[in-house]
Amino acid sequence: NAGVTQTPKFQVLKTGQSMTLQCAQDMNHEYMSWYRQDPGMGLRLIHYSVGAGITDQGEVPNGYNVSRSTTEDFPLRLLSAAPSQTSVYFCASSTTIPGLAGGGTDTQYFGPGTRLTVL
Protein backbone atom coordinates (compact mmCIF):
# COMPACT_ATOMS: atom_id res chain seq x y z
CA ASN A 1 0.00 0.00 0.00
CA ALA A 2 1.24 3.48 -0.87
CA GLY A 3 -1.00 4.98 1.84
CA VAL A 4 -1.88 8.63 1.24
CA THR A 5 -0.02 10.35 -1.56
CA GLN A 6 0.03 14.05 -2.39
CA THR A 7 1.35 15.98 -5.37
CA PRO A 8 3.12 18.26 -5.83
CA LYS A 9 5.48 18.47 -2.84
CA PHE A 10 6.25 22.14 -3.47
CA GLN A 11 4.50 24.82 -5.49
CA VAL A 12 4.96 28.54 -6.01
CA LEU A 13 2.05 30.54 -7.43
CA LYS A 14 1.43 34.15 -8.27
CA THR A 15 -1.56 35.92 -6.78
CA GLY A 16 -4.65 35.17 -8.84
CA GLN A 17 -3.44 31.90 -10.33
CA SER A 18 -5.42 28.70 -9.83
CA MET A 19 -4.17 25.21 -9.21
CA THR A 20 -5.21 21.78 -7.95
CA LEU A 21 -3.50 19.87 -5.16
CA GLN A 22 -3.85 16.16 -5.71
CA CYS A 23 -4.53 13.58 -3.01
CA ALA A 24 -5.03 9.84 -3.38
CA GLN A 25 -5.32 6.91 -1.00
CA ASP A 26 -5.33 3.18 -1.68
CA MET A 27 -6.77 1.98 1.63
CA ASN A 28 -10.42 2.15 0.58
CA HIS A 29 -11.11 4.77 3.25
CA GLU A 30 -14.45 6.51 3.10
CA TYR A 31 -13.38 9.61 5.01
CA MET A 32 -10.89 12.06 3.50
CA SER A 33 -9.98 15.56 4.51
CA TRP A 34 -7.75 18.53 3.76
CA TYR A 35 -5.95 20.53 6.45
CA ARG A 36 -3.70 23.52 6.32
CA GLN A 37 -0.85 23.95 8.78
CA ASP A 38 0.32 27.43 9.70
CA PRO A 39 2.92 28.37 12.33
CA GLY A 40 1.41 28.73 15.79
CA MET A 41 -2.05 27.67 14.59
CA GLY A 42 -1.92 23.89 14.43
CA LEU A 43 -3.96 22.11 11.79
CA ARG A 44 -7.17 23.62 10.54
CA LEU A 45 -9.74 21.63 8.58
CA ILE A 46 -10.53 23.06 5.13
CA HIS A 47 -12.93 20.54 3.57
CA TYR A 48 -13.79 16.93 4.14
CA SER A 49 -15.65 14.08 2.48
CA VAL A 50 -17.46 11.13 4.04
CA GLY A 51 -17.65 9.22 0.78
CA ALA A 52 -17.71 9.50 -3.00
CA GLY A 53 -20.00 12.29 -4.09
CA ILE A 54 -20.27 13.81 -0.60
CA THR A 55 -18.23 16.80 0.55
CA ASP A 56 -18.64 19.41 3.25
CA GLN A 57 -16.91 22.49 4.59
CA GLY A 58 -14.55 22.51 7.49
CA GLU A 59 -13.27 25.38 9.59
CA VAL A 60 -11.57 27.45 6.86
CA PRO A 61 -13.20 26.64 3.47
CA ASN A 62 -13.13 30.05 1.78
CA GLY A 63 -11.05 30.16 -1.40
CA TYR A 64 -10.99 26.39 -1.82
CA ASN A 65 -13.13 23.86 -3.69
CA VAL A 66 -13.16 20.08 -3.48
CA SER A 67 -14.83 17.18 -5.24
CA ARG A 68 -14.93 13.45 -4.58
CA SER A 69 -15.77 11.56 -7.74
CA THR A 70 -14.06 8.34 -6.57
CA THR A 71 -13.26 6.80 -3.19
CA GLU A 72 -9.53 7.08 -3.92
CA ASP A 73 -9.13 10.71 -4.98
CA PHE A 74 -9.86 13.99 -3.21
CA PRO A 75 -8.37 16.99 -5.05
CA LEU A 76 -8.25 20.48 -3.52
CA ARG A 77 -8.64 23.42 -5.89
CA LEU A 78 -7.46 26.94 -5.23
CA LEU A 79 -9.64 29.15 -7.38
CA SER A 80 -7.65 32.41 -7.25
CA ALA A 81 -4.59 32.11 -5.06
CA ALA A 82 -3.89 34.74 -2.42
CA PRO A 83 -0.81 35.28 -0.22
CA SER A 84 -2.94 34.29 2.79
CA GLN A 85 -3.09 30.79 1.31
CA THR A 86 0.65 30.32 1.71
CA SER A 87 0.78 27.26 3.94
CA VAL A 88 1.53 23.57 4.15
CA TYR A 89 -1.43 21.45 3.06
CA PHE A 90 -2.07 17.95 4.33
CA CYS A 91 -4.52 15.39 3.05
CA ALA A 92 -5.68 12.67 5.42
CA SER A 93 -7.89 9.59 5.27
CA SER A 94 -9.51 7.19 7.70
CA THR A 95 -12.26 4.60 7.86
CA THR A 96 -14.43 6.70 10.17
CA ILE A 97 -14.89 10.38 10.88
CA PRO A 98 -12.16 11.54 13.28
CA GLY A 99 -13.44 13.14 16.43
CA LEU A 100 -16.97 11.88 16.04
CA ALA A 101 -18.59 11.21 19.38
CA GLY A 102 -18.59 7.47 19.83
CA GLY A 103 -16.72 7.11 16.56
CA GLY A 104 -13.82 5.11 17.88
CA THR A 105 -10.13 5.61 17.43
CA ASP A 106 -9.47 4.55 13.87
CA THR A 107 -6.11 5.91 12.80
CA GLN A 108 -6.16 8.92 10.51
CA TYR A 109 -3.40 8.57 7.92
CA PHE A 110 -1.72 11.73 6.66
CA GLY A 111 0.01 12.42 3.37
CA PRO A 112 3.50 13.99 3.29
CA GLY A 113 2.17 17.47 2.61
CA THR A 114 2.35 20.13 -0.10
CA ARG A 115 4.22 23.33 0.68
CA LEU A 116 2.54 26.17 -1.18
CA THR A 117 3.86 29.71 -1.51
CA VAL A 118 1.73 32.43 -3.06
CA LEU A 119 3.63 35.56 -4.11
Added chain:
Amino acid sequence: GEDVEQSLFLSVREGDSSVINCTYTDSSSTYLYWYKQEPGAGLQLLTYIFSNMDMKQDQRLTVLLNKKDKHLSLRIADTQTGDSAIYFCAAGGGATNKLIFGTGTLLAVQP
Protein backbone atom coordinates in the same frame (compact mmCIF):
# COMPACT_ATOMS: atom_id res chain seq x y z
CA GLY B 1 -15.14 27.50 19.85
CA GLU B 2 -13.33 24.63 21.47
CA ASP B 3 -9.58 24.94 21.77
CA VAL B 4 -6.47 22.86 22.40
CA GLU B 5 -3.31 24.61 23.58
CA GLN B 6 0.32 23.57 23.81
CA SER B 7 3.61 25.28 24.50
CA LEU B 8 5.52 25.91 21.30
CA PHE B 9 9.00 24.65 22.13
CA LEU B 10 10.83 22.21 24.42
CA SER B 11 14.56 21.49 24.48
CA VAL B 12 16.04 18.49 26.29
CA ARG B 13 19.34 16.64 26.38
CA GLU B 14 19.65 13.15 24.94
CA GLY B 15 18.89 10.56 27.61
CA ASP B 16 16.70 12.88 29.68
CA SER B 17 12.93 12.58 29.94
CA SER B 18 10.72 14.95 27.94
CA VAL B 19 7.29 16.08 29.09
CA ILE B 20 5.02 17.78 26.59
CA ASN B 21 1.88 19.37 28.00
CA CYS B 22 -1.52 20.12 26.49
CA THR B 23 -4.76 21.64 27.73
CA TYR B 24 -8.16 21.39 26.09
CA THR B 25 -11.48 23.10 26.67
CA ASP B 26 -14.13 20.57 25.56
CA SER B 27 -14.87 18.62 28.73
CA SER B 28 -16.99 16.16 26.72
CA SER B 29 -13.94 14.98 24.71
CA THR B 30 -13.72 11.21 24.90
CA TYR B 31 -10.47 10.61 23.03
CA LEU B 32 -7.19 12.46 23.45
CA TYR B 33 -4.44 11.85 20.93
CA TRP B 34 -0.75 12.49 20.46
CA TYR B 35 0.63 12.80 16.92
CA LYS B 36 4.26 13.12 15.84
CA GLN B 37 5.38 15.09 12.79
CA GLU B 38 8.93 14.55 11.62
CA PRO B 39 10.57 17.16 9.36
CA GLY B 40 9.05 17.23 5.89
CA ALA B 41 6.47 14.55 6.70
CA GLY B 42 2.82 14.26 7.62
CA LEU B 43 1.44 13.53 11.05
CA GLN B 44 1.67 10.05 12.49
CA LEU B 45 -0.51 8.82 15.34
CA LEU B 46 1.69 7.98 18.34
CA THR B 47 -0.84 7.03 20.96
CA TYR B 48 -4.25 7.90 22.36
CA ILE B 49 -6.07 7.67 25.65
CA PHE B 50 -9.74 7.37 26.49
CA SER B 51 -11.18 9.98 28.81
CA ASN B 52 -12.05 7.33 31.42
CA MET B 53 -8.34 6.52 31.86
CA ASP B 54 -5.75 8.36 33.96
CA MET B 55 -2.64 6.90 32.42
CA LYS B 56 -1.48 4.86 29.47
CA GLN B 57 2.01 3.50 28.99
CA ASP B 58 3.48 2.26 25.73
CA GLN B 59 7.19 1.44 25.85
CA ARG B 60 8.99 4.80 26.31
CA LEU B 61 5.76 6.79 26.10
CA THR B 62 3.54 7.60 29.07
CA VAL B 63 0.34 9.58 28.65
CA LEU B 64 -1.22 11.19 31.72
CA LEU B 65 -4.73 12.62 31.71
CA ASN B 66 -6.18 14.92 34.36
CA LYS B 67 -9.78 15.13 33.24
CA LYS B 68 -10.77 17.53 35.99
CA ASP B 69 -8.19 20.08 34.85
CA LYS B 70 -8.52 19.08 31.17
CA HIS B 71 -4.77 18.56 31.04
CA LEU B 72 -2.92 15.96 28.99
CA SER B 73 0.77 15.22 28.99
CA LEU B 74 3.14 13.02 27.01
CA ARG B 75 6.30 11.80 28.71
CA ILE B 76 9.08 10.36 26.59
CA ALA B 77 11.63 8.44 28.63
CA ASP B 78 15.29 8.28 27.58
CA THR B 79 14.74 10.84 24.83
CA GLN B 80 16.78 10.21 21.68
CA THR B 81 17.78 12.51 18.82
CA GLY B 82 15.30 10.61 16.65
CA ASP B 83 12.53 11.91 18.89
CA SER B 84 13.16 15.44 17.60
CA ALA B 85 9.89 16.42 15.92
CA ILE B 86 6.73 18.44 16.36
CA TYR B 87 4.22 16.79 18.68
CA PHE B 88 0.52 17.57 18.31
CA CYS B 89 -2.15 17.00 20.90
CA ALA B 90 -5.72 16.52 19.62
CA ALA B 91 -9.11 16.13 21.30
CA GLY B 92 -12.11 14.42 19.79
CA GLY B 93 -15.30 12.49 20.39
CA GLY B 94 -16.88 15.43 22.16
CA ALA B 95 -19.93 17.57 21.67
CA THR B 96 -18.50 19.21 18.55
CA ASN B 97 -18.04 15.86 16.77
CA LYS B 98 -14.75 17.24 15.54
CA LEU B 99 -11.09 16.51 16.03
CA ILE B 100 -9.41 19.66 17.35
CA PHE B 101 -5.64 19.89 17.03
CA GLY B 102 -3.30 21.88 19.21
CA THR B 103 -0.66 24.21 17.81
CA GLY B 104 2.12 21.64 18.15
CA THR B 105 5.23 21.53 20.37
CA LEU B 106 8.64 21.44 18.73
CA LEU B 107 10.85 19.04 20.68
CA ALA B 108 14.57 19.62 20.14
CA VAL B 109 16.89 16.94 21.51
CA GLN B 110 20.46 18.07 22.11
CA PRO B 111 23.18 15.37 21.83
